[in-house]
Amino acid sequence: MPIQVVETRRLYRQISEQLRTLIVAGEFPAGSRLPSERDLSVQLGVSRPSLREALIALEVEGYIEVRMGSGIYVSDAPPVSAPVLDLSLEEGPLELIQARLALEGEVAAIAARMGRKAQFDAIDQAINQMESDAASGINPLEADALFHARVAEATGNSVLVGIVRRLFDLRLGPLFDQLHSHFETADVWAQAIAEHREVLKALRAKDPVAAKAAMQQHMNIAYKRLSSSMIKSPKRVAGSKATGKPRGAALAPAVSARPLQRAKTKTL
Numbered sequence: 001m002p003i004q005v006v007e008t009r010r011l012y013r014q015i016s017e018q019l020r021t022l023i024v025a026g027e028f029p030a031g032s033r034l035p036s037e038r039d040l041s042v043q044l045g046v047s048r049p050s051l052r053e054a055l056i057a058l059e060v061e062g063y064i065e066v067r068m069g070s071g072i073y074v075s076d077a078p079p080v081s082a083p084v085l086d087l088s089l090e091e092g093p094l095e096l097i098q099a100r101l102a103l104e105g106e107v108a109a110i111a112a113r114m115g116r117k118a119q120f121d122a123i124d125q126a127i128n129q130m131e132s133d134a135a136s137g138i139n140p141l142e143a144d145a146l147f148h149a150r151v152a153e154a155t156g157n158s159v160l161v162g163i164v165r166r167l168f169d170l171r172l173g174p175l176f177d178q179l180h181s182h183f184e185t186a187d188v189w190a191q192a193i194a195e196h197r198e199v200l201k202a203l204r205a206k207d208p209v210a211a212k213a214a215m216q217q218h219m220n221i222a223y224k225r226l227s228s229s230m231i232k233s234p235k236r237v238a239g240s241k242a243t244g245k246p247r248g249a250a251l252a253p254a255v256s257a258r259p260l261q262r263a264k265t266k267t268l
Helices: 011-024 037-044 048-061 093-114 117-135 141-153 158-170 174-181 186-204 208-226
Strands: 064-067 071-074
Touching (some): 037 048, 048 064, 093 141, 093 174, 093 186, 093 208, 117 141, 117 186, 141 158, 141 186
Antiparallel strands (some): 064 071
16 A cells, blocks of 8 residues: 555644544534533643634534533534534644744834834824724724734835734634634723734834733733633624523533543644
8 A cells, every 4th residue: 555644633633533523423412511621621631722722623613512601512413424624724723823922022023123113103003993993893803914914014024024924814714713703802802902002112112122022912912812711701892703602591411421532742
């Protein structure tokens, strides 16, 4: 038989594959509530952020649904016979934020040293557009992308501009979009805008250390928010996705499936 390419599977895919197999096999029946994120992460031997990425993948594929204030449930009609959505090229949303944290902090520091007033003014315009969109009930994501691109442009390095744009574009995939839908609120966008203004303040002061710290703080806050519990999400801003059942929905007992296998992290 011909030699086949060895696939390096991302951890969240290993986790989602095992949970999907259990759902299809009936170990987690339709309509039942999954064990808590804490219990699942202990049984699988993985971090809760990695588990959360796996659960988001299953939600995108239609196997589970998140009911805020209640729990995570197996869909009433999980797509057991339908082809699985190919997420093989999707990066883990939380890993993506970590990569952006490492890169864009340095980008902001360079921009503080190399940027010119006109470029800082363009960054200010992007923030103003975010504020205008949010006030109008429009998702400010496009203006958010413009902000990060213009900070990169202030470095004068076209390669950095391309990398920053590419990393931001990766957050437009279904996994990040679904995860973000659980946390996207008017207050969250207001906080993000305030964080952007702190970055701009440091850029105008030509302070590389402060600019790097402000950008990394912005990314750290985003990571902490997206890695918190999905079932405690507040009411979302108009125009964002609405998922799950309202708070106060009747609780179904969590099912007890056969022991889960610990994920093989060595394949990462």
